[in-house]
Amino acid sequence: MPRAFNFSAGPATLPEPVLRQAQEEMLDWHGVGASIVELSHRGPEFMGVAAEAEADLRKLIGVPDDYAVLFTQGGATAQQALIALNFADPGQPADYVISGHWGKTAIKQVKPYVDARIAASSESDGFRTIPDRATWTLSDDAAYVHITANETIHGVEFRDTPDVGAAPLFADFSSSIASEPIDISKYGLIYAGAQKNLGPVGISVVILRRDLLERAGQPRADIFDYRSQLKGESMLNTPPTWNWYLAGLVFKWMLAEGGVEEFARRNARKSALLYSVIDGSGGFYRNEVGPAVRSRMNVPFFLHDEALDKPFLKQASEAGLISLKGHRALGGMRASIYNAMPEEGVQALADFMQGFRKRHG
Ligand SMILES: Cc1ncc(COP(=O)(O)O)c(C=O)c1O
Structure with missing residues (x-):
């Protein structure tokens, strides 16, 4: 049966050459006699896959050296909560620009931790626009300003990176990462669930300016601490190796395509x-x-x-x-x-x- 053209929003279609390569390597990865998904995440084989995935992603989207890359679990939604725990003091203001459904989920996730403020919202017009930058009400002492680069449900996308002043700009790039060149240095942090443009569901990427890790944030378990995750090479616990491997193949495919x-x-x-x-x-x-x-x-x-x-x-x-x-x-x-x-x-x-x-x- 021929493959259909699959317009799913996520999990979404994957490049056919990637699926074929994964199929070929499924039983015996590179002559090891086992699938990559059957090997220890700490073994040389998977450590090599992980290192290559990071290097390829850095090259693909132009991650500057002073930015760290994490491969995390919990999806984009978990990152929506973790950004507050890692980068805001308890009850500190954090500004949210809401241009669709996912901006609303983002603010919901941080309500227990910060003074989550709606700096601007296009809800009253059914999320058919992005509020004009001149109308945003930003807080002087915000831990960060959060936007959703592309709203997957409402089909609304920022076409420029807004200037938000002193607070770092955090952006949910789940559904548009790697779809065009962006200047990462304009952001403090970007995050994305992989299941749209980067690979399979089950893994997310977080790209963050290293100096932000000096912030104390809020009491949190080690597993929720980006600093610890960075030190532990995103392997504080057993990572989703299959998803990581597949995302790595997608990065290579995107680089090869241009x-x-x-x-x-x-x-x-x-x-x-x-x-x-x-x-x-x-x-x-x-x-x-x-x-x-x-x-x-x-x-x-x-x-x-x-x-x-x-x-x-x-x-x-x-x-x-x-x-x-x-x-x-x-x-x-x-x-x-x-x-x-x-x-x-x-x-x-x-x-x-x-x-x-x-x-x-
Ligand atoms: C823009 C955006 N943010 C967040 C999410 C939630 O992602 P996850 O299911 O990985 O938590 C989605 C999922 O579709 C999304 O499109």
Whole structure:
């Protein structure tokens, strides 16, 4: 059976060459006589895999030397809580800019630990915009300012890095990391669950400016301490070796394909194609996000008649286009088109959408 084009928001499609390599190496990794997932994380084989993954990620997204890289468990949601424990004093203000669902989860996670303040929010307009920087109310003594670089559900993406003054900028890059070049030195910390652009679910990356580790933070167990994790090479306990290994293969694949500059070009073309089909459909399809902040990674859209949702999904699936159902918070459809989604997959979806409109318009 041929592989479908899978538009899932995460866990998401992985590059086929990566899956094939993992398949080939599954029973016998590099002649060791065992799978990498069966070997000790402290053995030379896996330690080599881990070191290469970090070196490749640094090269791929341009991590400066004064930044540390952690490979952690607990998903992006755990990092949302841990950033407060590691970098804010108990009850210290922390400013949050909310441009969608995940900004809301981020602030929820830190409420027990900090004075979580909403510096700006676009909730009143249904998260179809990003609040203008001039309207943000930032605290003088904030531990950090938090943004969500790309809102996976609402399809809203920051297109510039905001200047937030003295407090370090922390950003959730779960659904857009490595999709285009970014200047990491403008951030104090970025984090991302891997299951969209970096690999499989079960591992996250945290990239942080080393000097922030001098902050005392709040009482926390060693396992939740980024300083200890860094000292312990992200192996304070048994790490998710399979996920780490697979993410490492994805990093190598992205580098071989031309790196983030090349993916930025592909992602611009892919998203422009889908938005042009939606905008050119005479209202048959609609996306209500402000054009300047439309996501290049997640394209939510609605059909003009909800009764067509089911036939759309059924016919799409029959055409080999799967996982297009929108998040339950919004309804409608969503096409997630991360780095591993080939341009031909997006072209196939665009062709299908135009054909469906002709049949049902
Ligand atoms: C932007 C963003 N942040 C956070 C999360 C939560 O990630 P996790 O499930 O890894 O905790 C998601 C998941 O979809 C996301 O898209």
